[in-house]
Amino acid sequence: MIDVLASKPLAKAIGARREAQRHLDCLTRQIAARAGRQAITVKVRSRVRRRSGLRLYRHELAARLAFExxxxxxxxxHRLAFQEQIIDALEHCVDATFPPSRDGWT
Structure with missing residues (x-):
């Protein structure tokens, strides 16, 4: 028999981790997109057609924006790491609460 009350905190923690991961991914995409736009703007202004220089400059811009x-x-x-600890602890508690039965069915 599965205890529904024991799985609610676990589901809530997993949802919170998923939301934090989604926010981090969104922030990373924003930084990469902004660095790309700035690199293209610099390329248009300078009219230099060196591809490797543009690629290196884009990485430098991304690093600078990430630093900002x-x-x-x-x-x-830190929030993601904390959510992982909570999920691990809750999974451990759920595993300890529900030992497998003798016939192998849980």
Whole structure:
């Protein structure tokens, strides 16, 4: 028999982790897109057609933009790590609560 009350905190923690991961992914995409737009703007202004230079410059811009938003990125990373700890603890509690039966069915 599955205890529904024991799985609610686990489901809530998994949802919170999923939301934090989605926010982190969104932030990463925003930084990459902004760096790409800035690199293209610089390319148009300078009229230099070196591809490798543009690619390297885009990575430098992405690193700079990530540094500018490091507090938000760091907060999300810590939140994700904390959610992982909560989920591991809840899964351990659920596993300890529901030992397998003798016939192998849970």
């Amino acid at each position: 938003r490091w507090t938000e990125l760091e907060t999300l990373a």
